[in-house]
Amino acid sequence: MPLVYAGVCSHAPGITGRSDQADPQVRDRFYDAFDAMRADLEAAKPDAVVVIAAEHFANFFMNNMPSFAIGMADSYEGPIEDPGWLGIEKQSVLGNRDLSQRFITEVMKGSDVSYAEEWKFDHGIMVPLHFLTPRYDTAIIPVNINCQGPPLTPLARAWAFGESIRAAADALPERIAVIGTGGISHWPATPDSGKINVEWDLDFMDRWCRNDRDALLDYDDLSVYADAGQGGFEIRTFIAVSAAAAGATGTVHFLEPIPIFAVSCTVASYALD
Amino acid sequence: MSLYAVQKFLYELNRSEAVQVTYRSAPDALLDEFDLTSEERDALTEPDIGKLFHLGVNGQILMHFAAFHQIEWQDYLQRMRDGIAKHGPVREGVYAMTTALDEEVAPVHSTSPSPASDTPGEN
Numbered sequence: 133m134p135l136v137y138a139g140v141c142s143h144a145p146g147i148t149g150r151s152d153q154a155d156p157q158v159r160d161r162f163y164d165a166f167d168a169m170r171a172d173l174e175a176a177k178p179d180a181v182v183v184i185a186a187e188h189f190a191n192f193f194m195n196n197m198p199s200f201a202i203g204m205a206d207s208y209e210g211p212i213e214d215p216g217w218l219g220i221e222k223q224s225v226l227g228n229r230d231l232s233q234r235f236i237t238e239v240m241k242g243s244d245v246s247y248a249e250e251w252k253f254d255h256g257i258m259v260p261l262h263f264l265t266p267r268y269d270t271a272i273i274p275v276n277i278n279c280q281g282p283p284l285t286p287l288a289r290a291w292a293f294g295e296s297i298r299a300a301a302d303a304l305p306e307r308i309a310v311i312g313t314g315g316i317s318h319w320p321a322t323p324d325s326g327k328i329n330v331e332w333d334l335d336f337m338d339r340w341c342r343n344d345r346d347a348l349l350d351y352d353d354l355s356v357y358a359d360a361g362q363g364g365f366e367i368r369t370f371i372a373v374s375a376a377a378a379g380a381t382g383t384v385h386f387l388e389p390i391p392i393f394a395v396s397c398t399v400a401s402y403a404l405d
Numbered sequence: 406m407s408l409y410a411v412q413k414f415l416y417e418l419n420r421s422e423a424v425q426v427t428y429r430s431a432p433d434a435l436l437d438e439f440d441l442t443s444e445e446r447d448a449l450t451e452p453d454i455g456k457l458f459h460l461g462v463n464g465q466i467l468m469h470f471a472a473f474h475q476i477e478w479q480d481y482l483q484r485m486r487d488g489i490a491k492h493g494p495v496r497e498g499v500y501a502m503t504t505a506l507d508e509e510v511a512p513v514h515s516t517s518p519s520p521a522s523d524t525p526g527e528n
């Protein structure tokens with residue numbers, strides 16, 4: 133059936149790990165936006181949540197790097213990071229192998245993907261789940277787009293992949309939600325951490341809300357790197373969600389820089405029919 | 406120069422508790438499995454975060470390694486800055502440094518409240 137929810141959010145590890153170092157007034161409004169996103173997601177009553185993430189070498193390395201990968205297991209473990217550092221305890225997260233397999237089978241009709249029966253979650257998935265499915269009892273279908281090890285997945289292929297996800301959801305009887313996580317501009321895990329290009333973020337999210345394919349694909353890696361940092365490469369996950377919700381109009385629920393979290397903290401969603 | 410091997414080692418360490426146990430008990434045997442220069446090997450065993458950053462280790466991999474060693478966030482950032490000051494710019498990869506050595510990019514929010522930040526409804 134048609135997608136029941138489509139949205140995007142940030143996943144930077146500081147969001148949970150360095151909570152006490154942020155300005156509480158801004159931080160708490162960001163957490164409120166996450167809470168509202170959880171309420172919207174729960175109201176959509178999804179049978180599974182497809183989380184399109186940009187992982188950080190928890191499963192995939194340059195010895196065998198897929199452009200796209202989808203998990204196919206009944207449970208997943210995470211976080212791989214030190215729990216005290218991330219502020220999230222080790223969890224077993226519910227999956228659904230059978231549904232994943234049928235979902236992947238449909239996605240493959242439009243996009244070439246790898247599948248994985250083992251998958252460890254890092255902050256790219258655990259931070260969003262900490263807010264959105266805090267009991268970890270909603271089935272997750274993890275998805276990865278290579279935003280880390282060049283050559284990276286081309287933006288146009290990320291869009292086409294999003295279209296394949298939409299077609300797969302349409303073809304299955306289950307209620308599928310899709311959430312993209314990442315970006316937007318940031319220079320994470322370096323001494324630059326906290327540098328944020330707010331203008332660039334606002335412009336990107338404007339393109340995202342208009343669901344303007346041509347504008348969203350009108351970036352190249354060199355300019356993204358210069359203007360939005362290596363963390364900006366994660367726009368691929370937002371672009372895939374845009375394609376999955378093609379034709380819909382988006383709303384930004386929260387978009388403000390929180391430097392100690394290293395990113396413009398973002399919560400946005402599409403109004404689906 | 407074998408940055409690939411350095412990162413492959415850290416990738417395997419970061420994602421596996423079993424490898425982490427071995428790293429703590431018998432690091433030499435573990436590191437023998439990777440084609441490392443003595444400079445790289447020393448940086449991995451110390452651990453020398455600043456040197457690893459200078460060598461070009463992907464920041465995501467390095468950040469998780471620092472967390473494993475219980476290195477606090479501001480200390481982690483400072484160690485990278487110190488590494489650049491001592492060894493020079495990042496040698497390769499996209500996780501370079503673009504800010505100044507003494508730049509405070511993301512200050513910690515002050516816990517001693519100023520009058521402005523205490524004003525209700527300012528947002």
Ligand SMILES: [Fe+2]
Pocket residue numbers: 143186188256314315366
């Ligand atoms: Fe990320």
